[in-house]
Amino acid sequence: MGERPRVVSVEELEVGDLIEVRWLDTSEARTSLSLPDREFDTPVRSIGVFGGLRGSRAKHNIVIKEEFAVAEAPEYHYNAIPVDMVEAIVLARRKFWKKHDVRKAMSLLDGLGESSQVDVSRTPRMRKLAEAFGLGVDREQAFPVYKRFELELALNDVVYITGPSGSGKSVLLRALRRKLGPLAADMAEVPIQHGQPIVETLGRDVSEAIELLTKAGLGDAFLWLRTYEELSDGQKYRYRLAKLMETGAQVWICDEFCSTLDRDTAKLVAFSVQKVAKKLGRGLIVATSHAAAGGPEAERPGGEGPGR
Ligand SMILES: Nc1ncnc2c1ncn2[C@@H]1O[C@H](COP(=O)(O)OP(=O)(O)OP(=O)(O)O)[C@@H](O)[C@H]1O
Numbered sequence: 001m002g003e004r005p006r007v008v009s010v011e012e013l014e015v016g017d018l019i020e021v022r023w024l025d026t027s028e029a030r031t032s033l034s035l036p037d038r039e040f041d042t043p044v045r046s047i048g049v050f051g052g053l054r055g056s057r058a059k060h061n062i063v064i065k066e067e068f069a070v071a072e073a074p075e076y077h078y079n080a081i082p083v084d085m086v087e088a089i090v091l092a093r094r095k096f097w098k099k100h101d102v103r104k105a106m107s108l109l110d111g112l113g114e115s116s117q118v119d120v121s122r123t124p125r126m127r128k129l130a131e132a133f134g135l136g137v138d139r140e141q142a143f144p145v146y147k148r149f150e151l152e153l154a155l156n157d158v159v160y161i162t163g164p165s166g167s168g169k170s171v172l173l174r175a176l177r178r179k180l181g182p183l184a185a186d187m188a189e190v191p192i193q194h195g196q197p198i199v200e201t202l203g204r205d206v207s208e209a210i211e212l213l214t215k216a217g218l219g220d221a222f223l224w225l226r227t228y229e230e231l232s233d234g235q236k237y238r239y240r241l242a243k244l245m246e247t248g249a250q251v252w253i254c255d256e257f258c259s260t261l262d263r264d265t266a267k268l269v270a271f272s273v274q275k276v277a278k279k280l281g282r283g284l285i286v287a288t289s290h291a292a293a294g295g296p297e298a299e300r301p302g303g304e305g306p307g308r
């Protein structure tokens with residue numbers, strides 16, 4: 001408030017500023033339709049929030065114009081204006097959008113980028129650490145997990161994501177879950193009915209229940225009579241896999257894929273689940289840092305790996 005719009009250079013801009021960019025658009029015409037007074041310049045004004053400079057072959061000024069909510073996921077409308085075409089930039093208001101919101105928008109424009117946000121001024125100890133490690137005075141720090149990351153996926157692909165702890169597997173899975181929306185189901189979201197024998201809690205009848213449980217690696221009749229609470233951690237994992245395979249979702253997402261299972265069980269379950277996914281034409285996206293559950297090391301006896 002109280003700020004007067006003024007012409008500024010691009011170097012003076014901070015992401016989140018509300019700006020008006022006066023620039024020249026390209027004109028397209030046929031020779032027969034001669035332009036009046038040989039005027040080739042087509043002045044344009046773009047108003048929006050400064051998102052930063054982008055582009056590898058030519059620098060572009062990114063002006064974010066609108067935010068839409070598409071199936072709960074935000075989408076943005078923006079202009080990418082080549083810096084060489086800019087005539088003037090008028091700064092209308094500083095900090096019109098919070099940096100956090102701009103980063104969220106820009107991470108979508110940059111591709112499937114994700115960064116984790118930490119408010120370094122939250123506690124006295126955090127402030128001390130931020131100072132000691134030179135994390136800057138900006139209240140909120142962004143630590144990129146990945147940037148400009150592109151992934152081409154078919155909805156029936158079997159995908160195995162691996163990497164060391166903290167490398168971004170879960171962050172990537174959550175981003176994919178958001179992108180896919182209702183097309184995907186995450187194993188962590190399957191509903192659990194407590195206090196009932198598990199055989200009662202899935203499938204349309206007993207034979208379908210047994211088929212699902214067996215495919216998830218729970219082939220023991222004694223286990224079918226137990227409740228969810230009475231299962232071991234590894235058995236609970238396999239039960240949730242069975243519930244996931246029962247969902248109508250096109251893509252199944254599993255974090256910590258088979259990581260609670262011993263190596264041999266993990267191989268068998270991983271092989272079985274990807275086989276069911278392929279047979280039903282469903283996509284399967286899994287992540288784990290353990291080789292036993294998928295990937296090139298986890299070959300089944302026949303030689304063909306259970307995932308990729
Ligand atoms: N909600 C969050 N807020 C801030 N930082 C986060 C958040 N979630 C994850 N991170 C950070 O992002 C990075 C990637 O985390 P992620 O959970 O994706 O790792 P991971 O590969 O799944 O690891 P693991 O194998 O241990 O599960 C880590 O450095 C983590 O500290």
Ligand SMILES: [Mg+2]
Nearest residue numbers: 169170255256
């Ligand atoms: Mg993880």
